Amino acid sequence: MTLWLLGDQLYPEAAPLQRHDSVLLVEAHEFADRLAYHPQKLTLLFAAMRHARDDLRDRGVDVTYLRAATFGDALDDYFAANPGASLTVMRPSSHGAADRLRELVESRGGSLSVVASDLFVTSxxxxxxxxxxxxxxxxxxxxxxxxxxxxxxxxxxxxxxxxxxxxxxxxxxxxxxxxxxxxxxxxxxxxxTREVHAFVTERYGDHWGDADLDGFPWPxxxxxxxxxxxxxxxxxxxxxxxxxxxxxxxxxxxxxxxxxxxxxxxxxxxxxxxxxxxxxxxxxxxxxxxxxxxxxxxxxxxxxxxxxxxxxxxMPGLADANQLGQERDLPPLYWTGDTDMACLSAAVGHVRRRGYAHHIERLMVLSNFALLYGVDPAALNRWFHLGFVDAFHWVTTPNVVGMGSFGTDLVSSKPYAASANYVNRMSDHCASCPYDPDETTGEDACPFNSLYWDFLREHEETLRGTGRMGLVYHHVDDKDDAEWRAIRDRAADVRADAANGDL
Structure with missing residues (x-):
């Protein structure tokens, strides 16, 4: 029996791999036409797969490596050469993937056994x-x-x-x-790897992100x-x-x-x-x-x-979870990095250059701004999924939709919403930023501040009753009508400027 090894299952000591002397690897390309995946992400994925192929062959494993537009196209070729073959696959992490793979195999006259994944610590x-x-x-x-x-x-x-x-x-x-x-x-x-990179840059030349391999930090x-x-x-x-x-x-x-x-x-x-x-x-x-x-x-x-x-x-409800009913599109700065906000410009620049930003940039800058701005959680999730070299659906979705966007209270009892005070405390960005982290209203006020208070007021019905938000809403109650009008006006200006690419 042959083990169908997926591109994110390359651990050479995985138990199912030890029980099979033949392996199928499929490098499918058409999926990357649906989203503008970062070129370094695609280079990393395909290069890792091709190197794993060669390493397995060096260990004496019989490897069939197929390159095709889709899994279905590759399986057409595989079962033409191996009619009625039986395959085994470690259970994929993405929701529903095992059922989709089984359908592809069985519709071509083969059989597919799904075994437990050996790639996590807990079951x-x-x-x-x-x-x-x-x-x-x-x-x-x-x-x-x-x-x-x-x-x-x-x-x-x-x-x-x-x-x-x-x-x-x-x-x-x-x-x-x-x-x-x-x-x-x-x-x-x-x-x-350079051969893969040349293929990626030619095949997906209009994708978002810097394709330059100079200082490539990814094994x-x-x-x-x-x-x-x-x-x-x-x-x-x-x-x-x-x-x-x-x-x-x-x-x-x-x-x-x-x-x-x-x-x-x-x-x-x-x-x-x-x-x-x-x-x-x-x-x-x-x-x-x-x-x-x-x-x-x-x-x-x-x-x-x-x-x-x-x-x-x-899953599957998590992917579309949106308990706050937020529906705005991502503002252009997530693609261009063009904003005077030093922290946000830096974080977007890191993703664009490397396909990476560390966890605080992800949560407290990139996700926090999108949350306060009102971005649809699914839209933010797509951006993370295509832009980060380490992003797969199983990991971005609970982190971005659940934690970063508070689309559900599955993983957090309150939203990770923060004003400029957090960024000022944990970074040196504010010192070089034209926006003032201590001001909430006025043209020079940090956009995080008015958006933060406006967000709390807009979603008060949902958030006030949560146990961990009580102190925050005491501060909401301290503001008078004149201050709220100034906050709402500034927040509206911030959203308009961001939407127009002028923030």
Missing amino acids: PAEWDRWTDGRGDGYRQEQWYRHVRRETGVLMDGDDPVGGDWNYDEQNRETPPDDWDAPPLPTFEPDDL VTRSEALAALDQFVETRLPAFGPYQDAMLQGEWALAHSLLSPALNLGLLHPREVVDAATAAYRDGDADVPLQSVEGFVRQLLGWREFMRHAYREA
Whole structure:
């Protein structure tokens, strides 16, 4: 029997791969005509697939590698050569994908067995046991502690190492003025990657984003991914914890791991990444503080695993969730980066240049502005999906629709809405921005401020009753009618300027 290995399932030690001596890989191209995917994302995906093909062949695996417009076209060729063949596939992470693949195979006279994915730390069955009886009241922190207990990661018997489960309060520092970001990994594209890049730039030449491979930081092979992991643990993990929420002009990566693309393609397994980080702390490396290791582990065993299961459980409704009824289009600045708002211009520029922005830029700048502006969650989700090299539907949808847009309260009990105060506290952007973070109204006031208060007032009926919004609405109540008129006028001007590309 042959294993159909999908392009985001490239982990060479996956259990199903060990049980099959032949593999089918399909490089389909037509899907990328539907959205203007970032050229570096497509280069990364196709290059990783072709390198995985060659690595498997070097290990003695019989690999059939088909390039076609669609999966259906490739399967026509496959079953013409292998009539009645039986295939196995690890369950895809995207909702409904397993059923669609089975239909494609069976309609061509073959059969498809779907087996459990071996690419996560926790299983759907474990999630179902944990959520049984909890209703809708579960949250990521509870899940995170459960997974820590079950895996023994950063545990001292029944207690967390260091005495606390979460060191988030120590992960909110801003670097001093003389701080230099640690060096980044770079991977010089080999001939195969350059061949893929040439194909992508010719086939999808009008797609959004910078196609330049200069300083390409994304591993496309298993060996490069392992090197990237080692480089992070040895070089950037110590500073990751305290500065993980910071934003600095001229720094697109700071001390972040940059491992999410490799993880989401399967070039790395999340457990081996967690083990590498915890080993650096456990082995007594004084340069790796607990707050850094715990913060990194929380991203993987906490958010990543939680989001995967939340997506699985909440689809298909999650994709179109829009509890606030927001319907505006993305303003042009998300495509051009052309805005005087320093933080927003920088974040969009990072995505356009690298197909990447770190988690605070994603949540508190890119998503926060869209939330306050009133963007349709599905439109923002499409932008994230096409623009980020690490974006797949299972991970962007709960993060962007659920968390960033508050399209549902599935993953958060309140919206992650913030005024300019947050950006000013966590970055140096405001110092060089023409907008004043301390002003709410007037032409020089930071757009975040009027949009923030206008958003709270517009959605008061939905938000006021949530337990964590009570203090905020005390401040809403303190404003008189004259102040509200000024706020609404400024917010209307901000939205009009953004819509016209003049913000």
